[in-house]
Amino acid sequence: MSGFGRIKRWIGDHLVMALGLLVLVYMFVPIAVVILMSFNDNSKSRNLYAFQNFTWNNWTGMCKPDGMCAAVGKSAEIGLLATIVATILGTxxxxxxxxxxxxxxxxxxxxIFLPMASPEIVMGSSLLALFLSVGFSLGFWTIFIAHVMFCLSFVVVTVKARLTGLDSNLEQAAMDLYATESQTFWRVTFPLVLPGILGAALLSFSLSFDDFIITNLNAGQTTTFPMFVYGxxxxxVPMQVNVIGTIMFLISIAIVLGGEVNNRRKARALAA
Amino acid sequence: MAVQAPEAAPPPRAPAVRPRRKLTGYWLILPGALWLGLFFVVPFYSLLATSLYDPNGSVLGGYDMTYHFANFVDAIKDYWEPLLRSLGYAGIATLICLVLGYLLAYAIAFKGGRWRTLLLVLVIAPFFTSFLLRTLSWKLILADDGFVVDALQSVHILGADDRLLATPVAVIAGLTYNFLPFMVLPLYASLEKIDGRLIEAAGDLYASPVRAFFKVTWPLSLPGVVAGTLLTFIPAAGDYVNAQLLGNPNTRMAGNVIQDLFTKTSDYAAAGALSVILMLIIVGMVMAYVRTAGTEDLV
Structure with a gap:
């Protein structure tokens, strides 16, 4: 290849990476705004959409806005319950x-595939039509039912991916060493699938915690955190919602990175 | 990790415990299948029934089942604009997502090296901040005195009095942003599987990088393109949050109308009809699209 071609190629190679990183940065701009606004003091001005002054007050007085922390609690409660049920059924x-x-x-x-490919508004309104026609009163339990429904598919897909990628030789070896079927399952299969199950649970919780469209249709008088924000x-919007957003973001990043570090440590221990 | 196209799973190998035709399989799938049956499949029937109710019913007086098929005609007559907007906005957002998502997925798959996992985590990281909060941030970014508008005004792309917020541009920008990860993940899953030697071979046979891309990389990534565009287009077409928070009354999408008909005016029959129409249009488009793209093994 000519020198000119090589230069062109070098630019081409790095151009793709640069543009890709630019797209990634674009994905993080709104998150940076959320974090920034969690330190915004807008008490002096009515302009809600500009940064005024720096303050810690939103963090120290997190629960000041009426009903916000109750809504966060409700979301966490529904998220936890829906995650447990969806993870078990899905696994x-x-x-x-x-x-x-x-x-x-x-x-x-x-x-199992269809709920992931249906518009939320259609799933939400269908469920609402069902609840209305059988006279089920809307509230906590209707939200719970809806959340388990749409989390289930994601759990199945995630755990399935882990399970199909499993090295079956390990199970074969356990059986060769006279492990019974249930011993093989609990000592070999389950621990190997567990990271997939935990990943699925994390995904379920964040889907449930974050859902708005389906929840809003089926919530009745119950208010979840996204509904609070929308209202x-x-x-x-009180600036404190950004504090909740930032905390959620930090917790999930910590969990994901923690898992990654743990994986690397295990891999190194195995290699040693 | 999040949304993987079903075909992204590695090829099946012989499991240690051979599949058996025993009852165990049924017992394992039963609870989940029952849940999805009762709360995903049956509701579609309820929705269909609701869409045929007598439109003169009310919450207090109850609704009569009159097989009022005219609800569909009325819904299209009254709401064809939001319906078209839903499809149009979602279509444009999907195209932009495809370009941006392809760049990012390509960069991670072919240039990511040992940073791949970290980069993928970064792609799904936005999911961990509330969808509504991220959408509200766009309100701030695109605000009239914000730097984006200022910058566009100073290069005269926008006039001095033009704005971005409360325009279709803002709604499409919001949709693009919110559903981009759904595009990147399946694209990555497809691109990552491509054998780099094929692209090298194309180069050895004197194909220019551009030609190699269109003759080798792009065709091989088509399953990811199809899955990604579907996973982006479908939720975008049903979304109403972006139109509500970033748009104006003239950017209402079908989702806004359905939501209002159900919760504000309690016009269940019309809401049901519009919901069914939206679903049918999407299913129709998806089937036509999948057929032309030639990846029928998507499910």
Missing amino acids: LAAFAMVRHDFKGKSASNVI AAQRG
Whole structure:
């Protein structure tokens, strides 16, 4: 290749990386704004959408806005319950899909895939139509039902990916060493799948905590955190919501990075 | 980690415990299937029924099932504009996402090296801040006295009195931003599987990098393109949060109308009809698209 071509190639190579990183930066701009605004003191001005003065007050007086922390609590409660149920049901289903053969498997596959490919507004309004027609009163439990429903598919897909990627030689070896089927499962299979299950649970919780469209249709008088933000957006958002946003972001980043560090340490321990 | 196209799973290998035709499989899938059946499949029937109610019903007086198919005609007549806007905005946002997402996925897959995992974590990191808060941030970024508007005004792309907030541009920008990760992940899953030697071979056979891209990389990444565009377009077409927070009354999308009909005016029959129409249009478009793209093994 000519020198000129090589230069062109070098630019081409690094251009792609630079543009890719630019896109990544773009994805983080709004998060930076959320973090910045959590330190914004807008008590002196009515302009809600500009940075005025630096303050710690939003962090120290986190729960000042009426009903906000109650809404956060409600979201956490629903998120936790929905995550536990969705993770259990989804993990069982993932094992069924990968490890067992049964009639209606491809139909199940379609039904598991569809909720991820349906617009939320349609799923939400369908559920609402169902609840209205059977006279189920809207509130905590209808939100819970909806959240388990849309988290389930994501759990199945995540756990399935982990399960199909599993090195089956390990299980074979356990069986060769006279482990019973249940010993093999609990000593070998389950620990290997566990990271996938935990990842699925984390994903479920953040999906549930963050959901607005389906929740808003099926919430009745219950207020979750996203509903609080949406309601407040009509009047003017209290700056404290950004504190909650920042905390959520930091916690999940810590969990993900913690998991990654743990993985690397394990990999190194195995290599040593 | 988050949204992976179903075909992204590695090829199946022979599991240690061979699949058995026993009842265990049924027992394992039953609870989940039951939940999805009761709260995902059955509701569609309820929605369909609701869309055929007598439009003169009310919350207090109850709704009569009159098989009022005219609800559909009325819904299209009254709300064709928001419907078209939903499809148009979502379509444009999907195209922009495809360009941006392809750049990012390509960069991570081919130039990421040992930073790949970290970069992927960064792609899904925005999911961990509330969707509504991120959308509200765009309100601030695109505000009339914000730096984006100032910058665009100083290079005369925007006139002195033009604004971004409360325009279709803001709504499309919001949609693009919010659904970009759904595009990047399946694209990455596809691109990552491509054997780099194929692209090198194209180069050895005197294909220019551009030609190699369009003849080798792009065709091989098509499953990811199809999955990514679907996962972006579908939620974007049903979204109403961006239109509500970043738009104005003239940028209302179908989702806004459905939401209002259900919760504000309690016009369940019309809301149901519009919801069914939106779903049918999306299913129709998806099927046509998947057929032309030739990846029928998507599900």
